[in-house]
Amino acid sequence: MNLDLNKKKLREINQLLQNVGREKNNRSFQILNPQGQHAICAGLKDDIEVSIKGHTGYYCAGMNKNASITVHGNVGTGVAENMMSGKVIIKGNASQSAGATGHGGSLIIEGDASSRCGISMKGINIIVKGSVGHMSAFMAQKGNLIILGDADADLGDSIYEAKIFVKGKVKSLGSDCIEKKMDDKNIKELNKIFKDLNISEDAKKFKRYGSARNLYNFKIDNVSSY
Amino acid sequence: MCGIVGIYLKTKKYEKDLGKFLSGMLDGMATRGPDSAGFAIYTKQNKNKFKYSICLNQLTDKEFKKKISKFLKKITLKTFSDHVILETDEKPKKVLEILDTKLKEVSLVGYGKSINIFKQTGNPKDVVRKFKLSSFSGTHAIGHTRMATESAITTQGSHPYSTSEDECLVHNGSLSNHNNIRRSLKKEGQKFNSENDTEVAAGYISNQISKGENLEETLKNSLKDLDGFYTFIAGTKDGFALLRDEIACKPAVVAETKDYVAVASEFQCMAHLPNVNTAKIFEPKPGIVYHW
Numbered sequence: 001m002n003l004d005l006n007k008k009k010l011r012e013i014n015q016l017l018q019n020v021g022r023e024k025n026n027r028s029f030q031i032l033n034p035q036g037q038h039a040i041c042a043g044l045k046d047d048i049e050v051s052i053k054g055h056t057g058y059y060c061a062g063m064n065k066n067a068s069i070t071v072h073g074n075v076g077t078g079v080a081e082n083m084m085s086g087k088v089i090i091k092g093n094a095s096q097s098a099g100a101t102g103h104g105g106s107l108i109i110e111g112d113a114s115s116r117c118g119i120s121m122k123g124i125n126i127i128v129k130g131s132v133g134h135m136s137a138f139m140a141q142k143g144n145l146i147i148l149g150d151a152d153a154d155l156g157d158s159i160y161e162a163k164i165f166v167k168g169k170v171k172s173l174g175s176d177c178i179e180k181k182m183d184d185k186n187i188k189e190l191n192k193i194f195k196d197l198n199i200s201e202d203a204k205k206f207k208r209y210g211s212a213r214n215l216y217n218f219k220i221d222n223v224s225s226y
Numbered sequence: 227m228c229g230i231v232g233i234y235l236k237t238k239k240y241e242k243d244l245g246k247f248l249s250g251m252l253d254g255m256a257t258r259g260p261d262s263a264g265f266a267i268y269t270k271q272n273k274n275k276f277k278y279s280i281c282l283n284q285l286t287d288k289e290f291k292k293k294i295s296k297f298l299k300k301i302t303l304k305t306f307s308d309h310v311i312l313e314t315d316e317k318p319k320k321v322l323e324i325l326d327t328k329l330k331e332v333s334l335v336g337y338g339k340s341i342n343i344f345k346q347t348g349n350p351k352d353v354v355r356k357f358k359l360s361s362f363s364g365t366h367a368i369g370h371t372r373m374a375t376e377s378a379i380t381t382q383g384s385h386p387y388s389t390s391e392d393e394c395l396v397h398n399g400s401l402s403n404h405n406n407i408r409r410s411l412k413k414e415g416q417k418f419n420s421e422n423d424t425e426v427a428a429g430y431i432s433n434q435i436s437k438g439e440n441l442e443e444t445l446k447n448s449l450k451d452l453d454g455f456y457t458f459i460a461g462t463k464d465g466f467a468l469l470r471d472e473i474a475c476k477p478a479v480v481a482e483t484k485d486y487v488a489v490a491s492e493f494q495c496m497a498h499l500p501n502v503n504t505a506k507i508f509e510p511k512p513g514i515v516y517h518w
Contacts, residue, residue: 036494055493093509
């Protein structure tokens with residue numbers, strides 16, 4: 001079913017997609033002429049497939065629950081922000097804060113992602129086939145940020161327990177972020193993610209980064225400071 | 227919030243459409259800045275003529291013509307709502323002095339050999355109509371829609387700020403050390419007409435350029451001297467430069483085709499540009515000066 005943003009209002013299209021229901025047979029939709037509008041496909045609950053033909057604005061596919069959304073273009077700030085589950089694929093580049101605070105599901109960016117990719121992520125898997133901008137995985141709590149290209153400055157600043165995997169170069173690590181050993185368990189886990197998402201990559205070529213756990217753990221030696 | 231836009235034509239193909247393109251871009255950015263709008267549009271320069279963009283405030287264009295004719299001969303005036311473009315071969319030093327001392331009731335918005343600059347309070351959609359922006363042709367242009375934060379909604383508080391010949395600046399963000407910089411620039415003789423932070427940044431750029439720095443170096447220096455959040459577009463007679471601060475909280479997106487380079491706070495305001503869907507679209511990196 002084609003939904004044309006030149007003919008229908010964004011709110012009308014979003015409401016239709018948010019209320020498809022389990023009993024409906026038509027579960028495949030195309031959005032035409034997105035023209036950089038904000039919040040396209042925000043809050044989709046059902047397991048439907050949506051293909052967006054063009055560039056989108058802010059918070060595209062935000063809060064996604066079960067939908068599978070593909071954007072054939074670039075996306076603005078906060079794509080798939082606070083995603084719970086489901087799958088979001090970006091064929092072009094993503095702006096800042098891609099996958100911010102995401103709890104689950106997979107966000108795949110085929111181009112580059114800008115600054116603060118995966119900020120405060122809480123369980124989502126983010127795969128960036130290009131490079132990421134500065135301060136990516138800032139305060140990331142859970143989940144995996146997998147970067148096939150390079151990472152700009154201050155990667156993983158103030159990170160909690162999320163894992164970062166990078167195949168290319170890392171310009172610099174942020175506060176309390178360190179390189180960690182890529183053991184067999186990590187390799188197996190990462191290869192499983194690649195297999196599930198049909199990505200032909202070898203986990204052995206990646207380096208792993210995570211928290212040194214000095215910043216967020218309370219140390220008894222510091223008690224006098226409080 | 228605020229919205230900033232810029233368009234630079236690489237070929238002559240769209241020179242007649244420049245005003246129309248910019249008008250659509252400002253229209254699209256009305257959501258980021260509903261309080262006031264302004265734009266600078268650069269046309270081919272006439273070697274001997276200077277253009278002065280003047281806001282008449284309460285005067286009518288006839289009253290202004292009568293008054294200015296006492297001091298300047300051989301002038302042409304074009305009226306656009308409450309602004310006029312005064313064209314004369316008199317040098318800026320003399321004209322600026324006349325405006326400053328004899329015609330205090332009007333305000334100079336900007337001057338140069340190729341810049342035409344307009345700004346006014348009100349919704350950007352109305353402002354662009356008022357100044358008939360769609361009818362302009364030119365080589366490059368920048369514009370701004372303002373959501374006022376640190377100073378009042380007035381014409382003086384609107385962007386772009388022009389503090390020197392053919393130079394102007396639009397800004398999305400806020401500067402935290404503008405009072406200190408304003409004080410030190412005032413000591414060096416720089417004049418300011420508002421309490422606005424962006425005017426200080428524009429003054430800073432003009433001051434550095436007057437000392438012999440080029441625009442790129444000046445913008446690089448601003449990274450250490452100006453404290454705050456910003457995306458700047460600085461226009462000159464040849465083109466414009468773009469800079470985001472090193473934290474890069476304020477957005478910017480660039481779309482480049484073989485015919486033009488467009489810059490804006492959000493992609494949605496460029497969606498009407500020709501072939502934009504196949505353009506090279508990227509986000510400028512923090513702390514890097516881009517210029518066209």
